[in-house]
Amino acid sequence: MRKITFLLLTVSFLFACKKNHDITPSKDNKTSYTDKIVLNDPQVTGDSLKISWSMLDTAVFANYTLLRKDYSDGQMNSIKQLYQKNQTFVYDNAVPYSPTVQYQVVGSLASGQTISSNVISYSRPNIQLLNVSPFDIIYSDNDQVLYFFEKSGKISIYSIAQNTIIKSVNTMATIGYCDLGTYNGRKELYVPRNDGWVFIYDATTLEKIDQISTGLSNSCVVFNNNNLYVSTAAWTMRPLKVYSRINGTKISENGDFELTRFKHVPNTDFDLLEITINIGPTDQDYYHFSTSGVFLSHTNDLYHGDYPLDASIFEFFPDGSKYITSSSGAIYNKDMTYQISLPRGNLSFTTFVLNQTEKLIYAGCQTKNIEVYSMTDYNHVRTISTKAYPYKIFDMGNQLLCISSATGSNCIYCTPSINNIVIEKVNK
Structure with a gap:
């Protein structure tokens, strides 16, 4: 008991x-x-x-x-x-x-x-966070995929239809701004590296298929007409170099600053607009090449830091007449003359999409919204709310594909660290 x-x-x-x-x-x-x-x-x-x-x-x-x-x-x-x-x-x-x-x-x-x-x-199990921290993203409209590029060297392909990452590769190097192109009927991905090489991958499988030596650290590559335009660390030794995709030989070289970012100017064959990455004040340069990659002319910046420039936020108007850059939304004419900045109050922009047919500029912000402006007079048109904080936006016709971060950033004069990525589709 x-x-x-x-x-x-x-x-x-x-x-x-x-x-x-x-x-x-x-x-x-x-x-x-x-x-x-x-x-x-x-x-x-x-x-x-x-x-x-x-x-x-x-x-x-x-x-x-x-x-x-x-x-x-x-x-x-x-x-x-x-x-x-x-x-x-x-x-x-x-x-x-x-x-x-x-x-x-x-x-x-x-x-x-x-x-x-x-x-x-x-x-909310329907919301998916992606374990990537990209410094750049490329959207392939034809394939409906996104390419995520991380400074650590990791490259991932995200399928929009499957809502998941379908391929990844670790390049084992610090990589720069990449580009897509088609060579001999095959879609390729060109990846500049800090170890003196540009690696070439099959853009569908991420299988490495070739490599071209520059002998220098590289920050950016652009493909055109079977040639690769590469920004290298040569600096005073003509850092912008052009290599043949066919045999890897150097075709021509020029350039003002080392390790920059440049983009092809739309409706030209072939011009590049360059913005510096590690030079202060931020500078810009314009280069003109023949269709075969031979350097023809170079135009220096007019201002040398008088107006905002940012290589990480940098988009051309579709007709190539202007471009927009920086968290301030600074708009320049093709000849690098500053025109105006978008009215923004205390907003800071993170990304831009420009639609020539609609004559609208879509500007993602560090707040949970996309601001829409007229492309003709730059007046504010409307605001589109987002669920998260836009990092990159892409035009999908009636919708915007918004690659956002679940966590905000107050980084204004720097490149924010992006993680906890979510994918949104928002109606225009």
Whole structure:
């Protein structure tokens, strides 16, 4: 009999201990406690969440702090403080666009003691985070794929139809701005490296098929008419070099600054507009080549830093007459003369898409929106809301393909670190 009594007392004690330490949402409809906080399941209201908890009913109450973890590998961050003990709910109107968001409430007492609630989760399995940190992205409209390029050397192909990464390769080098081209009927990917080579991959399989030596670190490559235009580290020794894709021989060379980024000027055959990467103040240059890759002429920058330039945010108008660059939305004529900047208030742009038919400029921002401007007078037309923070946007006809980060960035005069990528399609 003594053994049975002892056993019952032991079970009762263990049950009591579990009750005191395992905090779960209340099922007894009790709305206040003196020594704990019970966080209830979130209530969805449109795009908002109602977060509610039991009152910490004590005379030494100081405040509540609502914490939120935005993504799986993130940290709990304070998003709200409340100083009345009967203030026991908050509407989160800025729920991060993430597969899982977690919440916790911490109560503080006048003594400095804190009491933490249970942690609750709000899950949306339809949202997928991509484990990539790209410095550049290429959109292939014909194949409906995205190429993600990471400074670490990793290249990934994302299928828009399958909503997943279908191929990846680690190039084992620091890579620069890449380009796509077709050679002998085969679609190829050209990858400049910091070890003196430009690697050539099959653009579908990411199988390495060839390589061309420059003998120098390389930051950018552009393909045209079976030639590769490469920005190298030669600097005073004519850093812009042209190589034959056919046999790898050097065709011509020129250039002003080393390790730059350049783009083909639309409707020319063949001109390049270059913006420096590591030179301050940021500079630009214009180069004209023959169709066979022979250098013909070079025009220097007129301003040398007077107006904004950014090699990482840099797009041409489709007709090639102008280009837009930098987080300020600075617009230049083809001859490198500054024209105007988009009206933006305190916004900072991250990416641009220009549609000549619509005569509209779509500008992704560091906030969760895309601003739309007229291409003729540059007036603001409308705002398109996004779920996350746009990093790159691409035109898909009636929609914009928005490659966004689930976490924001306040980086204005630098290239932001991008991670936790999500893919959105937004209607124009």
